[in-house]
Amino acid sequence: MAVHTATPANPPDQQPDPVHVTDRVGSGSDPFDAGRDPMGGRPRPPVGLYLHIPFCVSLCPYCDFVVVTGHAARGPGSRIEAFVGALHAELTLRADALDAIDGIGGPDRTALRSVYLGGGTPSLLTAAQVAGLLDHIADRFGIALDAEVTLEANPGPTERGDIAGFRAAGVTRLSIGAQSMDPAELRRLGRRHDPVDVRAAIAEARAAGIRSVSVDLLMDVPGQTLASWDATLHAVASLEPDHVSTYQLTLDDPDAEGLTTVEGDHLPVRAGARRWRRRAAAEQDQDRAAAMDARADRVLDAVGLARYELSNRARPGHASRHNLAYWRREPVEAVGPGAHAFDGVTRRWNAARLDRYLAALVPPDDGSPSLPPGGTEVIDDPTVRAETAILGLRLADGIDAAFGEDPRLGPGLAWGMAHELVARRADRLVLTPRGRLLSNEVFARLLP
Ligand code: SF4
Known part of the structure; x- marks a missing residue:
């Protein structure tokens, strides 16, 4: 899904590019340098931190993310406040664990280059909640002065949240889950917004002084044609985003892949979503998807959005620093249900189920918090x-x-x-x- 203070001193294009898209993987005398642990098999400190915020107002039938919806996401039964408390508890425990590692712990650790609040719909959090989390992270992990701080937002008026407040909290990059600029396609995808909401969200982000604005789009979706995709691309290009992700709709089956066990990092697929996926898969067409990808190159290249990764295009200086860390196999810490971390040696994940996550981190009767269930894999x-x-x-x-x-x-x-x-x-x-x-x-x- 989608990503979010004062007008920058220079326009974004004139700011120093923190991430050079042309930085090479495996350059130098040994092409495997980028994949090797330069610390001889020991963990490395994270360059980024991912926070998974699992709440959405409703579930899109194609969604494979760890998401809880309905009453848990808003209203009197909302669990967001309890969850934010649990996130703080996990941040404390993860920072304690990092501090205890010989050689990389303590105050000399390099500050994070990126923080990413993904989901789910992180824009359902209040600006005060986001500010509290970022303050905690700055205190325990450090956040570099020029760090990229991304918040994913859905564009609908009741979902995009307080964009100016997010900016004031420290968000520098907003990733907007537009998916399409065609109202009928949006309805078929189960999205709650219209194209006009995408325009409003981008306008609010610009007015708030958000440095970098990204838009997510989906191709090869039910009912989509080359003409409607072309219209979506031109509509998005006219909004002058800094970054566009074009993802082909994937309809994997996490149940069949064994990812939805009680310790798994995915949630079971609901019956209605399974039926929707079967119908959508029947409509997909590889040749049409190839033509859509080529159209995206033509339309987005023409407005300066150059492809730097399979599914991602950016204006100079706006490549996603956080995602580049993943593609370069750099260590990234992660908190929240279903979140994946990597320390250069071991991959770790939290189990997906919110109840178990909350039970571990905010136990009843004022018990001590413990790390949530999950798994690890040494690479x-x-x-x-x-x-x-x-x-x-x-x-x-x-x-x-x-x-x-x-x-x-x-x-x-x-x-x-x-x-x-x-x-x-x-x-x-x-x-x-x-x-x-x-x-x-x-x-x-x-x-x-
Ligand atoms: S808005 Fe995004 S995260 Fe939420 S249900 Fe839809 S696809 Fe999933």
Whole structure:
């Protein structure tokens, strides 16, 4: 889903770019440097922090995120306040744990470069709640002065929240879950807003002085045509966002993948959503999706939104710093139900169920909070290499050509080149336009 103080001293394009899109993955003498732990197998301090806010007013049938809806999200039965208390408790416990690690704990730790409030619909929080969380994070983790602080927002008038208040709290980037600018498509997707709300949300963000505004769009959705996609692209381009994400609608089945167990990081799919997904899948068309992706390049390139990652385009200086950390395999801390963290060695996740999350962190009868249930996975060296190559190929700049000589990765990359899905550009390997559409075919051949 979607991402949010005073007018910057310089217009965004003239501000120093904190993230150089052309920074390379695996450059230097050893192409695997970016995927290796430079601290010799020890955890590294996080460069970013993700907070998962699981509340939405209603559930979109295609949604795979950890979300709770209805009375829990607003009104007298709202659990948001209790949840924010639990988030504070988890932040304290995670910071304590980090402080206790020899070599990276304590006040000398580098301040976070990014904080990301995702969901769900984080804009359902009050500005005071967001300010409280950011103050706590600044106190325990540190937030760099030029940090990117993103808040996802739904555009509807009762969902986009207090954008000026978020800006005053420290939000610098707003990610707006527009998905489409076609009213009929929005209704079919179960969205609660109209195109006019997207325009209003962007106008409010600009008026509040939000530095960077991003818009999420979905392609290959039920009832969508090339013409309606074209109209959506032109409507969004005319609003002059700084960043646009174009995601192909994915209809994976987290139940079938075994992700919805009690310790899992997903919630079970409801019966109605399952029926909706079956109908939507029947309407999807790979060739039309390819044509839509090419249209997005044409329309968005023309207004200066250059593709820097498979699904993401930005004006100079507006690439998502937080997401770049994931694609570069940098350590990111995470809190909230279903949230995933990585410390450079181990991947950790919280279980998805809100009740269990609250029971651990705000136990009854004033018990002591404990870390929520979840799981961990240590990443072995072959997986590090594969992840480094796969994530690097997602970026427009690709990976060092020397990856092609790696005994494990070379055959898969050679297969991609033979099928014109991967191409060599000087000393880099990049996905071709066809390779971007069939990237999973390449990635599957790189996994150990
Ligand atoms: S608004 Fe986003 S997070 Fe909420 S239910 Fe819809 S898709 Fe899921």
